Amino acid sequence: MARLLHIFAHPGRATSRVNLSMWRAAQGIDGIDSLDLYSTYPRYAIDIEKEQQRLVDHDVLVLQFPLFWYSAPALVKEWIDLTFEHGFAYGQGGDRLRGKQMMLAVTAGGPQDAYSHQGYQHFELRTFLTPFEQTARLSQMTFLAPYVQFGALKEDPAPHARGFADLLRALRDDRLDLSRAQQAQFLTHDTLPLTEGAPT
Amino acid sequence: MTDFLLLAFLFLIAGVIAVPIASRLGLGSVLGYLIAGILLSPVLALLHVDVISIQHFAEFGVVMMLFLVGLELEPRLLWDMRARLLGLGGLQVGVTAALVAAAAYAFGQVWQVSVAIGLIFALSSTAIVLQTLNEKGLMKSDGGQASFSVLLFQDIAVIPMLAFLPLLALPGLAGSGAAHGGDSHGAEGDHGATLSLVDGLAGWQTALVTLAAIALVIAAGMYLTRPAFRFIAQAHLREIFIAAALTFVIGIALLMTLVGLSPALGTFLAGVVLANSEYRHELESDIDPFRGLLLGLFFMTVGAGIDFGLLGRETMLILGLTVGVMALKAGVLFALARIFKVRDEQGWLFGMGLAQAGEFGFVLISFAAASSVLPPDIAPRLTLIVTLSMMLTPLLFIAYEKLVLPRFEDAEPREADEITAPSHIIIAGHGRFGSVVNRMLLSAGHETTVLDHNAEMLERLRAFGVRAFYGDATRPDLLHAAGIEQAKVLVIAIDDRHRATEMVRYVTEHHPHVHITARAMDRNHVYELWGAGCRDIIRDTFDSAVRTGRSVYEALGTHAFEAERAARAFVDENQRTLRELAGLYDPDIPNHKNDAYRERAKELLEEQAQQIRARGRGAFHERSERGWTPPSPADVKAAADSQGS
Numbered sequence: 001m002a003r004l005l006h007i008f009a010h011p012g013r014a015t016s017r018v019n020l021s022m023w024r025a026a027q028g029i030d031g032i033d034s035l036d037l038y039s040t041y042p043r044y045a046i047d048i049e050k051e052q053q054r055l056v057d058h059d060v061l062v063l064q065f066p067l068f069w070y071s072a073p074a075l076v077k078e079w080i081d082l083t084f085e086h087g088f089a090y091g092q093g094g095d096r097l098r099g100k101q102m103m104l105a106v107t108a109g110g111p112q113d114a115y116s117h118q119g120y121q122h123f124e125l126r127t128f129l130t131p132f133e134q135t136a137r138l139s140q141m142t143f144l145a146p147y148v149q150f151g152a153l154k155e156d157p158a159p160h161a162r163g164f165a166d167l168l169r170a171l172r173d174d175r176l177d178l179s180r181a182q183q184a185q186f187l188t189h190d191t192l193p194l195t196e197g198a199p200t
Numbered sequence: 201m202t203d204f205l206l207l208a209f210l211f212l213i214a215g216v217i218a219v220p221i222a223s224r225l226g227l228g229s230v231l232g233y234l235i236a237g238i239l240l241s242p243v244l245a246l247l248h249v250d251v252i253s254i255q256h257f258a259e260f261g262v263v264m265m266l267f268l269v270g271l272e273l274e275p276r277l278l279w280d281m282r283a284r285l286l287g288l289g290g291l292q293v294g295v296t297a298a299l300v301a302a303a304a305y306a307f308g309q310v311w312q313v314s315v316a317i318g319l320i321f322a323l324s325s326t327a328i329v330l331q332t333l334n335e336k337g338l339m340k341s342d343g344g345q346a347s348f349s350v351l352l353f354q355d356i357a358v359i360p361m362l363a364f365l366p367l368l369a370l371p372g373l374a375g376s377g378a379a380h381g382g383d384s385h386g387a388e389g390d391h392g393a394t395l396s397l398v399d400g401l402a403g404w405q406t407a408l409v410t411l412a413a414i415a416l417v418i419a420a421g422m423y424l425t426r427p428a429f430r431f432i433a434q435a436h437l438r439e440i441f442i443a444a445a446l447t448f449v450i451g452i453a454l455l456m457t458l459v460g461l462s463p464a465l466g467t468f469l470a471g472v473v474l475a476n477s478e479y480r481h482e483l484e485s486d487i488d489p490f491r492g493l494l495l496g497l498f499f500m501t502v503g504a505g506i507d508f509g510l511l512g513r514e515t516m517l518i519l520g521l522t523v524g525v526m527a528l529k530a531g532v533l534f535a536l537a538r539i540f541k542v543r544d545e546q547g548w549l550f551g552m553g554l555a556q557a558g559e560f561g562f563v564l565i566s567f568a569a570a571s572s573v574l575p576p577d578i579a580p581r582l583t584l585i586v587t588l589s590m591m592l593t594p595l596l597f598i599a600y601e602k603l604v605l606p607r608f609e610d611a612e613p614r615e616a617d618e619i620t621a622p623s624h625i626i627i628a629g630h631g632r633f634g635s636v637v638n639r640m641l642l643s644a645g646h647e648t649t650v651l652d653h654n655a656e657m658l659e660r661l662r663a664f665g666v667r668a669f670y671g672d673a674t675r676p677d678l679l680h681a682a683g684i685e686q687a688k689v690l691v692i693a694i695d696d697r698h699r700a701t702e703m704v705r706y707v708t709e710h711h712p713h714v715h716i717t718a719r720a721m722d723r724n725h726v727y728e729l730w731g732a733g734c735r736d737i738i739r740d741t742f743d744s745a746v747r748t749g750r751s752v753y754e755a756l757g758t759h760a761f762e763a764e765r766a767a768r769a770f771v772d773e774n775q776r777t778l779r780e781l782a783g784l785y786d787p788d789i790p791n792h793k794n795d796a797y798r799e800r801a802k803e804l805l806e807e808q809a810q811q812i813r814a815r816g817r818g819a820f821h822e823r824s825e826r827g828w829t830p831p832s833p834a835d836v837k838a839a840a841d842s843q844g845s
Contacts (some may be wrong), residue, residue: 012828038761
């Protein structure tokens with residue numbers, strides 16, 4: 001059993017469809033820790049010690065947020081800026097996150113084909129996520145392919161939310177094929193690389 | 201009674217007329233008083249007024265001034281001054297006395313008289329110099345500090361001089377003066393010998409009593425004043441506090457006189473002891489008017505005391521001697537300035553400032569004459585020289601400003617003057633509100649000066665090292681004593697809303713450089729404070745009420761971040777209506793009778809109600825709803841269609 005930390009960040013909960021469904025789906029899962037970042041730090045006063053300890057206490061970090069202007073909501077950035085300190089996450093003596101795994105679960109408003117050189121977003125989705133990928137690398141964490149919902153404003157949120165719950169359980173039970181999860185561009189609810197074994 | 205009123209009126213009117221004119225002409229208040237005294241002298245002569253006895257009374261102003269100087273001087277600073285005090289002061293008195301004595305001897309005086317004259321002219325005028333330095337803001341400069349050291353040493357040196365003078369008594373004059381060698385000096389002068397604690401005691405007993413008296417002053421200052429002042433402060437009657445302050449100063453002066461010590465020295469010591477006390481600023485502002493009036497009276501009596509008959513008869517001799525004495529004193533001072541590294545214009549300030557003889561000279565002259573040291577024909581001439589030298593001092597200060605300073609202003613820039621910066625933040629009111637502000641400022645490393653009129657609370661504060669002072673913070677004089685001139689920020693957190701508004705009005709008018717952060721009791725108080733000129737107004741319970749509301753949102757299950765946004769939106773909306781209505785507020789009409797205000801307030805309420813009806817939510821909800829809102833499906837479709845076409 002891996003110790004799993006699920007962090008959820010959405011400043012406009014009232015208008016969220018997919019992310020809120022994902023959050024709710026995650027609430028029913030035993031043995032993982034879920035954190036609503038905007039509820040914990042509504043005034044951005046992040047408790048660095050506490051957050052670092054939270055990271056130390058877990059093996060897998062899943063960061064769930066909607067993509068706003070090709071990046072994370074402001075509080076996620078603030079949380080990373082403050083928590084991934086020099087001497088903790090990187091730099092001299094900064095090896096406390098070594099060997100852990102980081103995975104993003106993001107929703108994008110545009111359709112999948114928009115995220116290509118020919119599409120109107122002009123870049124691959126993974127290009128926009130390189131800051132997170134490199135953050136993981138500098139912290140000596142393994143960066144897994146992100147779990148993505150494209151066209152989040154139109155699609156039915158239910159399958160994606162169920163898939164997210166499956167993903168969390170698989171991560172918890174070490175049933176996700178990590179090498180495939182690392183090599184994929186991104187994962188969706190119907191392309192989860194699970195290892196052999198009965199799904200729960 | 202009529203005589204008294206007439207006399208008081210004469211002195212007051214002379215001062216009131218002459219001093220503002222002199223100040224306007226840039227001559228300084230001291231010269232104004234002196235001129236007023238001269239103009240007054242024929243009238244006084246006509247009325248047969250005993251100017252000298254008034255002068256003795258007025259000399260008490262010097263005692264008060266030394267007390268105030270002591271209040272400004274923490275013991276540590278006094279200790280830092282010791283080298284200058286003893287070295288500079290000692291050498292100035294010693295060398296000047298020796299040179300003047302030698303000159304007098306050369307002029308044919310017998311050696312006893314020469315020594316007495318030397319001692320008399322070694323002294324300078326504490327009253328004129330300190331008053332002028334204070335007025336010109338030069339007290340903290342290097343030259344000002346050196347001058348103060350010398351003056352303080354002189355005030356102390358007067359005592360042994362008074363003990364020493366009778367030993368010089370001339371055999372031929374013995375018997376004509378009856379004064380006793382143990383006579384006290386200073387404010388009481390030659391009519392203060394009626395009571396003494398040390399009369400008829402042996403030398404060691406006198407020493408013992410003297411030491412005990414000094415110990416008493418210090419001990420009383422350290423341990424007795426605080427409970428006593430606190431007790432008095434609880435009465436909340438200002439005049440009683442002033443009476444207590446006067447009692448304190450006069451009592452010490454009296455005690456010092458009784459044991460044959462300088463009252464100025466005694467009150468100075470008491471001042472130093474109280475320099476760290478929470479009552480310091482209150483004492484300062486209470487005593488200061490008395491000091492000012494008495495010193496003014498003193499300067500007028502100096503002016504009125506000029507013997508114009510004598511001056512007319514021996515003009516050249518007297519003037520020559522005056523200039524000679526001053527030149528000699530200045531020479532000694534310049535030499536000392538060089539040795540003690542009081543440089544450039546500061547050296548000039550020191551040399552020109554202290555070149556006069558002083559009020560203690562009068563005391564020594566009358567005492568020496570009474571002790572048969574000075575022949576009767578010499579004493580009035582000496583008095584005249586002392587007076588003239590004092591008259592010339594303000595002119596020297598003007599010369600310093602007009603002739604000396606410009607020469608040094610062009611010189612290459614020096615390192616900045618060492619100004620001991622006082623605290624830059626004044627906090628008026630240290631209750632539940634002001635204390636939080638103060639703690640925040642202190643924790644950020646700022647220096648604050650706290651003013652409050654709750655004596656018990658202040659005592660507790662000072663136990664924790666807070667610079668807190670007793671007094672009614674709305675009084676301009678107390679603000680002045682607390683250093684409003686140098687303050688950057690004034691925090692007004694007093695409970696009385698009207699006085700808070702008045703305070704804003706006063707400070708914005710007289711000290712526009714000070715940023716005022718004021719606490720408002722409610723919406724109307726915000727308008728009043730704004731009208732008085734404050735531009736940084738915080739409603740005292742508003743923020744905590746908003747937090748309470750937010751807390752209730754959360755308790756009702758609202759997401760913490762949404763609760764935060766809703767609270768922010770509420771604050772925005774509230775401030776908008778506050779601004780909208782500010783222009784309509786009229787302090788003279790209650791809001792519910794102010795038609796324009798009432799109408800607009802109703803309109804705003806109606807606006808809010810409409811919004812609630814329209815959306816079924818709070819009026820400010822729309823404001824909190826913006827941000828992170830994705831386009832609606834219809835918008836998305838429209839955008840896709842337009843792209844496709």
